[in-house]
Amino acid sequence: MNARHTRTALPLALILAVLLACSFPSAAPSPTHPEAVIPETGLSPTLPPAATPVPPTLEPTLPPTPTIVHLIRPSEPGSLQSFMTDYSSLLLAPEHRTLTDNYDWSFLERPFTREAMDYQPHLDLTRGELSLVPPWIYITIFLEDAPASDALATYAVEIDLDIDGRGDWLITIALPQSGEWSTDRVRAYRDDDNDVGGVRPLRSDAPPQTGDGYETLVFDQGIGPDPDAAWARIPPGAPDRIQIAFKHDLIAADTYLLWGAWADGATDQAGWFDYNDRFTLAEAGSPLSTSPDYPLDQLASIDNTCRWAYDFVPTEQLPGMCALPATPTPVALGSISGTVWLDTNLNGVRNPGEPGMSGVTVSLRSGGCGGSVVATATTSGSGGYSFTGLAAGNYCVSVALSCGTCSGYCSVAGSSNPRSLTLGNGEDKTGVDFGFYLQGPC
Numbered sequence: 001m002n003a004r005h006t007r008t009a010l011p012l013a014l015i016l017a018v019l020l021a022c023s024f025p026s027a028a029p030s031p032t033h034p035e036a037v038i039p040e041t042g043l044s045p046t047l048p049p050a051a052t053p054v055p056p057t058l059e060p061t062l063p064p065t066p067t068i069v070h071l072i073r074p075s076e077p078g079s080l081q082s083f084m085t086d087y088s089s090l091l092l093a094p095e096h097r098t099l100t101d102n103y104d105w106s107f108l109e110r111p112f113t114r115e116a117m118d119y120q121p122h123l124d125l126t127r128g129e130l131s132l133v134p135p136w137i138y139i140t141i142f143l144e145d146a147p148a149s150d151a152l153a154t155y156a157v158e159i160d161l162d163i164d165g166r167g168d169w170l171i172t173i174a175l176p177q178s179g180e181w182s183t184d185r186v187r188a189y190r191d192d193d194n195d196v197g198g199v200r201p202l203r204s205d206a207p208p209q210t211g212d213g214y215e216t217l218v219f220d221q222g223i224g225p226d227p228d229a230a231w232a233r234i235p236p237g238a239p240d241r242i243q244i245a246f247k248h249d250l251i252a253a254d255t256y257l258l259w260g261a262w263a264d265g266a267t268d269q270a271g272w273f274d275y276n277d278r279f280t281l282a283e284a285g286s287p288l289s290t291s292p293d294y295p296l297d298q299l300a301s302i303d304n305t306c307r308w309a310y311d312f313v314p315t316e317q318l319p320g321m322c323a324l325p326a327t328p329t330p331v332a333l334g335s336i337s338g339t340v341w342l343d344t345n346l347n348g349v350r351n352p353g354e355p356g357m358s359g360v361t362v363s364l365r366s367g368g369c370g371g372s373v374v375a376t377a378t379t380s381g382s383g384g385y386s387f388t389g390l391a392a393g394n395y396c397v398s399v400a401l402s403c404g405t406c407s408g409y410c411s412v413a414g415s416s417n418p419r420s421l422t423l424g425n426g427e428d429k430t431g432v433d434f435g436f437y438l439q440g441p442c
Contacts, residue, residue: 068222073181074231074245077138082130084260084308084322089287090144093119097289106202106276106320107306110287111144111263114300117287120265122147125303128157128261130310132248139244141261146239151175152301155232155242156262158273160307161254165201165319166194170214170270171246172262173232181231181245183222188230188250189214189270197274202320204276211277214270219250226250255311258321265301275299332426336364337386340379340399343435348414350435356383357409357436361400369396369418392425399434406440 089098089111096117101109111123124144131138139157147153156172174185195211197203219229230246251257272278278299285297306322317324340357341350360379364387365371371394377385387397398418403410411417412435423429 066223068183068227070183070222070228072135072228074136074138075133077129077140077243077245078131078133080129080131082259082308082310083128084305085127086125086261086303086305088126088144089119089124090121093121095289096295098287101287103276103281103284103286104204106197106204106274106304108275108299108302108304110296110300111265111303112287112296112300114266114285114296114298117295120301121145122151122153123263123265123301123303125261125263125305128259128305128308130259132255132310135247135249136245137248137251139259139261140235141242141244141263143240143242143263147175149175149177152265154262154264154268155244156264157244158260158262158304158307159251160258160320161251161256163256163258163318166196167191167214167273168196169251170273171230171244172268172270173242173244174268176232176234176242179234179236181233183227183231186219186221186230186232186244187217187270188219188224188246190216190218192216198277202274204274204281207278207280207283209272209277212271213273217270257310258307258318259310260305260307260320262305263303267299267302275302331391333389333391334423334425334427334429335386335388335390336395336397336421336423336429336432337384338397338430338432338434339383340385340401340434340436341383343412343415343437346412346437348412348435350433356381357401358383363398363400365396365398365418366393368394369398369420371396390423392423392427394420394422396420397432399436401436403439408439409436410439411435412437 087100087109089109092098096112098109101107111120112118113120121144125141126144127142129140141155153175154172156170158167159169160166161168168191170189172187172189176182176185191214193212193215196213198205198210218224226247228247229250230244232242232244235241235243267275276284281293283297284299285295286293287296288294307320308322314321314324339350340360340362342355342357343350344354345351356379358379358381362377362379362385363373364375366374375387377387379385396418401409401417415433415435417434419432421429421432
């Protein structure tokens with residue numbers, strides 16, 4: 001082959017080799033061999049992930065709502081057995097202030113909104129009443145005005161069983177919605193570690209709060225060991241009152257206790273009791289316009305009563321209790337006594353043989369002879385009379401016998417009728433005698 005043919009054959013051979021190469025299987029890696037390497041890069045190819053089966057969409061499974069079966073419900077409160085009254089802020093409401101809030105001792109009078117100090121009469125407590133009609137204890141909370149149906153309000157009764165100032169039970173009701181007894185919105189909390197009130201019960205302790213308040217929710221709207229343990233309602237015909245009824249055995253049938261009422265329109269935290277341990281006075285604010293912490297801030301829209309006793313008569317000032325009435329100073333009482341007799345010899349002295357006049361009415365006036373009759377007495381067979389239990393003061397004694405011109409019984413000289421006298425403290429004045437003679441006939 002000459003050189004010219006050689007130069008022609010070489011290009012043809014190259015073209016033929018290329019054509020033959022294109023007819024062979026590709027060198028690209030196969031999906032069935034993922035370990036294959038792409039020659040140009042030396043990298044394994046990126047393959048699409050295998051499809052993952054998607055499970056069918058399921059609705060979330062919720063625990064079944066417990067069915068509450070009530071076996072007994074309250075009826076009507078019985079006779080009043082314990083009560084307390086509470087200061088009303090109604091008269092000072094236009095001035096956006098009150099007078100009686102004592103934050104340091106947890107006596108709260110704050111039925112006002114935060115900062116603006118707008119009055120909320122449905123949170124202003126005026127009275128609390130308790131009665132026991134087995135198996136129920138009934139609490140009636142009186143308000144200055146009826147709450148609106150959509151008002152934010154929780155009402156409660158707090159019970160101190162061991163009289164130490166630390167509440168032991170808190171039974172609450174978010175505003176009832178009808179006049180029928182219901183367990184809806186009713187909860188009962190118990191303190192199991194005796195820490196309500198922090199270091200000093202009732203007194204304000206500096207935050208942070210050390211206790212956890214009422215930490216055990218025993219009854220929650222019918223759910224609990226006894227589905228009938230606590231109920232509430234707005235009593236029919238009295239929209240300005242809230243009634244709570246709870247079984248006496250909920251509190252272990254204890255009867256020696258102190259109790260008080262609450263109205264709460266903003267805070268409602270059982271774990272924060274006592275509230276005055278949760279905030280400083282500066283943080284809480286004050287409803288007293290003379291206070292540097294006026295107006296209300298973080299603790300507003302709340303009111304509580306002092307506590308009062310049930311089933312015992314307190315003889316000393318107990319923690320949180322309403323003030324005992326002042327013991328009156330004993331007053332020594334005196335008496336007035338004497339005789340009405342027939343003075344036959346008209347000498348003004350009762351001599352032997354002169355008879356007493358029986359069945360005669362004797363009157364006693366207070367403040368002198370122009371005063372009102374405060375007592376009467378009828379003379380005995382011997383003519384005697386007496387008035388006892390008399391405080392010191394001026395009195396007037398008169399005998400109901402009249403003297404006419406020619407008839408009747410007339411007083412003898414020195415035995416005026418009526419007669420004024422002054423009785424000292426504890427004095428027994430005796431010998432207030434009246435002698436009469438028979439006048440006539442003419």
